[in-house]
Amino acid sequence: MVLISEKDHELELLKKRLRDKGYKLTTQRRAVLDTISVNEGKHLTTEEIYDLVKKDCPEIGLATVYRTLQLLEEINIIYKLNFDDGINRYELVHDYEDHHHHHLICLKCGKVIEVEGDLLESLExxxxxxxxxxxxxxxLKFFGYCSDCKDKI
Ligand SMILES: [Zn+2]
Ligand SMILES: [Zn+2]
Ligand SMILES: [Zn+2]
Incomplete structure (x- = not known):
C-alpha cells in the first residue's frame, strides 16, 4: 500500500484537472493552491491570498491571483464562499465531503466557524x-454572534 499525504493528493488532483483542461501547473498556480491549503479553515479572501502568495512569488500580480482563483474554482479544486458581504473567500474542495459544509458567520467579529455534520438529510x-x-x-448559512461576541452586543 502506498500512503500519500493529503497534500500530495491535492497536488496530483490539481495537475490532472489542469491537464484535462489543457492548462499547465505553473509555479504561480501551485503557490496559490499551496497558500489556500496551508491556511485551511481560514476562508481567505482574494486580497489575503494575494498578500500571502507574494511572499513566495514576489513577481505575482493581483490580476494573476484573481485569474488563478477563477480557474481553480472552474476545475473544482477550490470553492468560492459568499457570506453576503460582497467579498469572495476561498477554501479547498474535499473529496470526502458529499457536498460543501456549512458555516456560522459572526456579525460582530467576522469569525467563520465550520459546522460539523449536515443535519439536513431528514429535512430533504x-x-x-x-x-x-x-x-x-x-x-445554508447561519448569521449571528459567536461565543466571544454574544454577550457584548
Ligand atoms: Zn464574534
Ligand atoms: Zn469552510
Ligand atoms: Zn448541507
Missing part, C-alpha cells in the same frame, strides 16, 4: 416527499 427527505421534488443540493 421530508421536502422530497411532500413536494415530490428531487433535491440535488442545498445552501
Amino acid at each position: 427527505k421530508e421536502i422530497t416527499k411532500k413536494y415530490n421534488f428531487k433535491i440535488t443540493n442545498h445552501m
